[in-house]
Amino acid sequence: MKSRYRYGKPIPDRLHTLEDPGQPLAFDADRGLITEVSERCDVKSLVAGLKGKGPEESEADMRAFGQRLMAATIELADGKYIDRAGEVIEKVAQQTGIFFPHSLQRYVELSIIGSRPLDRWNITKATTKELVLEVFSCSVLREMREAGLEAGELPCHVLCLSSFEAAAQKIGDGVEMEVLKSLPQDGVCQFSFQHA
Amino acid sequence: MCVWCERYSQGHERWYLNPANYARRLYKVRKEEVESAGAEANPQAAGGMATVGRDYIEAMQANDHETVERLRTAAEQRSWAVHFGQVVTIEEIHQILEIIYPISLITCACRRSMRGLPDEENFTCVGMGPGMYKWERWPETYRGGVHFLTPDEGKEVIDVLNRRGLVHCMYTFGTPYLGGICNCDYPDCAGIRTAQDLGVKTLWKGHYVADVDSDRCNGCALCARRCQFDALSFSPSTQMAYIDPLKCFGCGLCRNVCKPNAIAMVERASLPAVAEVW
Ligand code: SF4
Ligand code: SF4
Numbered sequence: 001m002k003s004r005y006r007y008g009k010p011i012p013d014r015l016h017t018l019e020d021p022g023q024p025l026a027f028d029a030d031r032g033l034i035t036e037v038s039e040r041c042d043v044k045s046l047v048a049g050l051k052g053k054g055p056e057e058s059e060a061d062m063r064a065f066g067q068r069l070m071a072a073t074i075e076l077a078d079g080k081y082i083d084r085a086g087e088v089i090e091k092v093a094q095q096t097g098i099f100f101p102h103s104l105q106r107y108v109e110l111s112i113i114g115s116r117p118l119d120r121w122n123i124t125k126a127t128t129k130e131l132v133l134e135v136f137s138c139s140v141l142r143e144m145r146e147a148g149l150e151a152g153e154l155p156c157h158v159l160c161l162s163s164f165e166a167a168a169q170k171i172g173d174g175v176e177m178e179v180l181k182s183l184p185q186d187g188v189c190q191f192s193f194q195h196a
Numbered sequence: 197m198c199v200w201c202e203r204y205s206q207g208h209e210r211w212y213l214n215p216a217n218y219a220r221r222l223y224k225v226r227k228e229e230v231e232s233a234g235a236e237a238n239p240q241a242a243g244g245m246a247t248v249g250r251d252y253i254e255a256m257q258a259n260d261h262e263t264v265e266r267l268r269t270a271a272e273q274r275s276w277a278v279h280f281g282q283v284v285t286i287e288e289i290h291q292i293l294e295i296i297y298p299i300s301l302i303t304c305a306c307r308r309s310m311r312g313l314p315d316e317e318n319f320t321c322v323g324m325g326p327g328m329y330k331w332e333r334w335p336e337t338y339r340g341g342v343h344f345l346t347p348d349e350g351k352e353v354i355d356v357l358n359r360r361g362l363v364h365c366m367y368t369f370g371t372p373y374l375g376g377i378c379n380c381d382y383p384d385c386a387g388i389r390t391a392q393d394l395g396v397k398t399l400w401k402g403h404y405v406a407d408v409d410s411d412r413c414n415g416c417a418l419c420a421r422r423c424q425f426d427a428l429s430f431s432p433s434t435q436m437a438y439i440d441p442l443k444c445f446g447c448g449l450c451r452n453v454c455k456p457n458a459i460a461m462v463e464r465a466s467l468p469a470v471a472e473v474w
Contacts, residue, residue: 003349007360008317010341011301017341018332027330028226085222088329092298092344101297102222102326109223117225126219126326127295128347 025084033081037114041069047143066162073111100195101131107167131193204372281365283402285448299350303340315340322377363447402446404461412458419450
């Protein structure tokens with residue numbers, strides 16, 4: 001693509017300017033979104049419901065929870081609680097044709113903030129080819145430990161992956177996912193999203 | 197290896213080639229009070245010239261070395277923690293443009309204040325990373341507006357700036373987070389002026405040093421006007437370019453105009469005399 005840039009000059013048709021000068025804009029995650037997502041997708045009740053269930057049933061519950069979580073996040077983040085960062089991300093993606101990583105990152109972040117706002121996590125890579133999420137403290141795992149449910153392979157990975165998978169489907173942009181590290185062994189859950 | 201590579205490269209060849217130094221969360225939980233435009237910390241206020249004040253200049257003029265030293269140390273510590281730059285070559289910028297997103301062309305705060313350039317002639321700076329999606333938070337800094345570019349478009353823009361003779365510098369906004377590619381010259385740019393005129397290291401030398409091959413130099417002197425760091429001179433007697441390796445910042449601008457390829461960019465680390473000169 002030719003940028004049509006001439007030294008120092010604005011590029012025709014590409015300039016974003018202030019749409020409504022002086023108006024306050026809300027960029028951060030809305031507290032209303034957190035309240036509603038947490039109510040619809042309550043981690044404590046999910047874990048309580050796993051007691052006495054076998055691995056397959058637990059996994060199915062986790063998967064369903066993850067899908068429900070991302071559906072709620074997308075609905076609220078793009079509707080009732082749309083934020084200015086999300087609007088600009090979409091506008092830029094339409095203009096450049098590049099939706100990865102930030103359209104996906106937005107849903108991933110809001111789903112975590114929405115369902116477990118006190119977790120500690122970070123984005124450690126966000127290129128147009130790969131997005132990496134690291135979770136250092138996770139309330140799903142904590143609840144499972146407290147309920148004596150943590151054993152062997154982490155079933156909660158299914159929760160995260162099914163949720164992220166739903167976000168990847170929404171942006172419809174050929175994304176592969178991998179779990180590179182796990183909290184119990186590595187002290188961090190590391191998820192890698194690769195763009196084809 | 198510079199101290200920033202030692203601290204922040206995490207196994208990558210350079211710290212500014214480490215994608216972790218560009219990645220950040222998009223969201224935090226919204227505060228109770230209304231977010232108001234411009235109320236957030238202004239990235240422009242972190243600029244180079246703000247690093248030292250009038251007391252520093254007065255101490256310099258009075259030859260008060262003790263005060264100069266004290267103020268310089270404090271200014272450098274502040275700058276290195278928050279906002280400082282390092283010179284990179286055009287090849288490195290092309291690599292960097294593959295690991296950063298979004299990429300945005302914006303106006304240059306230094307040229308605005310030093311030259312009084314109107315916004316429509318001043319799109320020479322590149323802001324990047326998730327913070328750029330929130331550019332409207334700082335309406336005064338970005339009052340000329342913002343263009344979002346693809347990586348390929350970003351490379352084209354950088355090539356235009358490079359041909360014009362501007363030095364590419366990577367700037368931190370809360371070290372080690374890298375949020376800007378400044379395209380600088382002397383005397384417009386606060387980073388270069390603060391380093392060159394005031395001796396405060398808000399701009400670090402790059403990982404390369406230019407070296408002239410006297411067998412290849414044909415004496416055209418095309419390179420002589422490219423250096424923004426007073427490192428390159430043209431000798432009337434030998435009719436050849438001379439580069440002072442102690443002064444060279446490794447930008448590669450002189451090399452880029454040398455038709456017979458008489459200038460090579462050599463790894464600083466391979467030259468014992470300047471390996472630790474940053
Ligand atoms: S541009 Fe190259 S050939 Fe010309 S003077 Fe400089 S080093 Fe020599
Ligand atoms: S001598 Fe060349 S590479 Fe070194 S600072 Fe000057 S223009 Fe840049």
